[in-house]
Structures are given as structure tokens and as C-alpha cells.
Amino acid sequence: MERVERRFMLQVPSSTENLALIREFVGSTAQQAGLDAREAAGLEMAVDEACANVIEHAYGHDVSKEVVVRVTLDGETLSIDIEDTGRGFDPGAIDQEELEQLINKRKTGGLGMRLMTKLMDEVRYEIEPGKKNALHMTKRLRKQT
Amino acid sequence: MERVERRFMLQVPSSTENLALIREFVGSTAQQAGLDAREAAGLEMAVDEACANVIEHAYGHDVSKEVVVRVTLDGETLSIDIEDTGRGFDPGAIDQEELEQLINKRKTGGLGMRLMTKLMDEVRYEIEPGKKNALHMTKRLRKQT
Amino acid sequence: MPSPFSVKTDLEGGFAVIRLEGAVDAHTAPRFEAAVQSAIDAGQRRIVVDCERLTYISSAGLGVFMGFVEEVRDEGGDIKICGLNEKVKQPFEILGFESLYDFCPDVEAAKGRFGEASGRGE
Amino acid sequence: MPSPFSVKTDLEGGFAVIRLEGAVDAHTAPRFEAAVQSAIDAGQRRIVVDCERLTYISSAGLGVFMGFVEEVRDEGGDIKICGLNEKVKQPFEILGFESLYDFCPDVEAAKGRFGEASGRGE
Ligand SMILES: Nc1ncnc2c1ncn2[C@@H]1O[C@H](COP(=O)(O)OP(=O)(O)O)[C@@H](O)[C@H]1O
Numbered sequence A, B: 001m002e003r004v005e006r007r008f009m010l011q012v013p014s015s016t017e018n019l020a021l022i023r024e025f026v027g028s029t030a031q032q033a034g035l036d037a038r039e040a041a042g043l044e045m046a047v048d049e050a051c052a053n054v055i056e057h058a059y060g061h062d063v064s065k066e067v068v069v070r071v072t073l074d075g076e077t078l079s080i081d082i083e084d085t086g087r088g089f090d091p092g093a094i095d096q097e098e099l100e101q102l103i104n105k106r107k108t109g110g111l112g113m114r115l116m117t118k119l120m121d122e123v124r125y126e127i128e129p130g131k132k133n134a135l136h137m138t139k140r141l142r143k144q145t
Numbered sequence C, D: 001m002p003s004p005f006s007v008k009t010d011l012e013g014g015f016a017v018i019r020l021e022g023a024v025d026a027h028t029a030p031r032f033e034a035a036v037q038s039a040i041d042a043g044q045r046r047i048v049v050d051c052e053r054l055t056y057i058s059s060a061g062l063g064v065f066m067g068f069v070e071e072v073r074d075e076g077g078d079i080k081i082c083g084l085n086e087k088v089k090q091p092f093e094i095l096g097f098e099s100l101y102d103f104c105p106d107v108e109a110a111k112g113r114f115g116e117a118s119g120r121g122e
């Protein structure tokens, strides 16, 4: 352990109005972690998608609920933890149709989790319906030598 | 109670590197509260000064400590709460010399608390050394009719 | 503070040019969607979405492109995307939009592409 | 992201012009302080701090103006402040800097004010 682990947390009311603040928060930690502009943009997007899901699907736009985003930096990894206490879901059962199919069906959604998976190195859900649903995502940092 | 109270919290490692993020966080809540640009800038500054004091004086730049800023919005007030568990101090005993005297003595500090008091409607410390030192500041919001 | 979101539609000859500015996320996407819906309701089928001043787009914004394009193409029109800068290209690339949509450097180029083909390059 | 901080010193004739950009807070103030200290160490006494591109200044930055000005004035020079925009004027006003420092619209005006008087308008 050469350096202290740095922990950041942001808690905001569950409203899409706060997504911009969430992205700024995550972007600031990305900068401290030494990510480049493209990686930072990707990280902001992955967290935006995850939080939009919590706001819309877990809490159904109930502003009295709160969204909590934790970022942990050690020398090697940037980790994101987002928990909700909503109804939960089965991430494995969400079907991942091709974009062309989604367009044919005139769907306007269904791309969020795909973006998260493509943008992050690891995306893992732990669903305990009625208790808590935890999303853990990580991004590896390049060695700063 | 016509509207839900909105609560925001930011927690970051105790380093001046995070002051920019703290200002963005507070600025974003100021915008949601309907403050104008000058009021929002003043609020950001008051919180920056308070957090810089925690980082420097309460925690002596120990990055393993954490700074926590809470913002609460109800329809009438924006409240700020900042707590530290540092050594504490006696706010009443801090002397408030004139700027001219400070300059004569070639002082480079001593303006932070003064700014906080001038920028906010209320600034109140509750010091319990060794336990916790709490700073509570409020800004009245204009009625949105 | 990030630049505030705005969306504005200009009718230019036979084209509806929808200009996005700032960030399209789950909060602002409904306003983008409403703009596209209005253009279609007004009978417009040659739609250009100008992204030159777009700073961010999440899946909620991409969904707007997905939801309307079939309807417009079925009636001989298209939704063309122009002015995307490097900063916001990433999600379009990652999700494969580039093989399904017509991307153009700017509004004029986009207008010129209508009528050339059905829109999908077919 | 806020604009990154930078400080740059130009020696222009008999003047040291220190140009601030971005936010001066407790994190970046030491770099501003070092720039003023270097100018003084190099024998400069006619110092202009150009704040045209300054977006924010907290008490840590104001402290730099406080700590050096007496020393410079004692030797017949001054630290003049120029280019302050509305956005960053607030703390200077609130704390009464305007009666103790010479504020000028721009660098040229600031240079012109040296030699006119001792600097404090005495
Ligand atoms: N935190 C969550 N709580 C409950 N359901 C979720 C959550 N996250 C995702 N889901 C479910 O997974 C589905 C797919 O999510 P996503 O790929 O982001 O697309 P979209 O949100 O556009 O539907 C959602 O429609 C929702 O049913």
C-alpha cells in the first residue's frame, strides 16, 4: 500500500435533474485518477446510465428517494458503487437485441446496460430484492510510472 | 409542507485538490434553488472557505480524513452543514483585524471566516473538541411566486 | 456549470433542422423527443439533427433517433445526423449507429444527401 | 470541468506582469504566491497582476496580494490589480480591497499608473 485509498461519495435526490451533477462529480474523480478525456467521458456515461436506471426503474421518479454514488481510487483501479433499494430485476434476463431490431420495433430504450458493459472493464450486479441492489463497476487505470 | 425537502451530500478526501469539486457541487444545488449567478458565486465561496479551513486547520492536510458537505433545500432556505472531527477552536476568540492592519503585518490569511459571515445570512459553529465541530450556514431564498 | 440544454427547430426549405445544444440525457431527452415529434406532426419527413453544439448524449438521447427513424423512412424521408464532434461520437460508435444512420459533416451536406437514396444507402 | 489554473509572468520593460487564469483557491494559491515571490526575488518592484482570465479567487488568493504589497511599496513599487471582471469582484469589494489597492481596467492602464504616486494614492 504505497498510497492512501481515496474515497468519494455523492448523494442526491432521485431526479434526472441531478444527472448533470453526477457526471461532473464522476468526471472530477476521473481527472484525479489520471484518465484521459475519452476515458473520462466514457466513465461519466456509464455512471449516468446506471443512475438513470435507478431513478427511472428502481425508484420510478420518486424524488424523496436518494441516489448514492461511491467512487474509490487506489493506484490501479477506479471503482464505482451504486446501490438502490428498489424492486430489483434480473440483469441476466434483460435481452440484448441488436440495434437494428430495436429500431425496427421503434424502441426508444434498451441501450443503457450495453453502454455500461462496453465502457467499463467490469460490471457486476448483486440483486437482493426488497433489501438492496448493488452495482459494482471498475475501470483499470494505466500505471503511472 | 408543499414540497419535499431536497438533501444533497458530498464526501471527498481532505485535500485542497477537491475544493473545485466542492464548489461545483454547491453551485449545482444553488442553481436548483434558484439563486442568481452572484448569489451562487457567493455561496460557493463561503463553502470553499469553510472546507479549506477543515482541510488545513482541522485535519492539517491529512488526506486519509474526509470532508463532508451537506446541502438541504426547502422552499425557503438553502442550508449548509459541514462537520469535522479535528481539534476544534474557539470561533469567538479569532480576532477580526482590519484589512489594513493585516496588510501592515504582512499576514496572508485571516479573511475566510469574515467572507463566510458576509456572504451568508447565518453562520453558526458548534464546537465539541475531540468529538465533532459543526458549522451550520444558511442562505434565505427569495420567494418564487 | 455545464452549458444549459436547448433544442430549436428551423424549417429551411423542405427540411426540418433540429439543432441540439448542451447535454442530452434522461432529463433533457424528452424535449428532444418532443421536437422530433412536432416536426413529424407538422408533416416534415426530411429531418436533420445538427449536433455541432451537442456536448453529451446518453442512451436516452440515442433512443430518440431509434424511435422515429423507421416511421420517417417508411414515408420516404430520413433522420440524418450531422456535426458530431469527437467528444460525443463515442456512444454512436460503440453501439453501431454508424452502419444504420447517415452521418454528415454539416447541415448543408445532410440536406444534399436527401433524395440521393432512401437514406440507408440502399 | 472548470478551466485549469495557470499563472505566467512576463517581464515587459520595467514591469512584471503576472497573468492569472482559472481559479485561485487554497489549492492553487501557492503557485500564485511563488510567482510573486520569484518576481520580487528577481528585483521586480513594479508588479501588475492581470486578472482578465481569472474565474474565481478565494481568501487564499487574496492573501497573496496582502502578504507582499507592503514590502514592494516600501521600496517604491506597487502591486496593481487589473482586468477584474464582475464575476470575481465580489470578494475584493466585500473585504474593502478597493480602498487599499489600485485597481485598473487593463495592463496598459496599470503600467501608466506607476510613478504617478506611491501607489496607494497618497
Ligand atoms: N436499478 C434497476 N432497478 C430495476 N430495474 C433495472 C435497473 N437497471 C436496469 N433495470 C432494468 O433493465 C432494463 C434495461 O436497462 P437499460 O439497458 O439501461 O435500458 P433502458 O433503461 O433504456 O430500458 C430496464 O428497462 C429495467 O427494466
Ligand SMILES: Nc1ncnc2c1ncn2[C@@H]1O[C@H](COP(=O)(O)OP(=O)(O)O)[C@@H](O)[C@H]1O
Residues within 6 Å of the ligand: B049, B053, B054, B057, B058, B084, B086, B087, B088, B089, B094, B108, B109, B110, B111, B112, B113, B114, B133, D059
Ligand atoms: N474547522 C476549523 N478547525 C480548526 N480551526 C479552525 C477551523 N476553522 C477556522 N479555524 C481557525 O480560525 C482561524 C481563522 O480562519 P479564517 O478566518 O478562515 O482565516 P485563515 O484560514 O486564513 O487563517 C484559522 O486560522 C484557524 O485557526
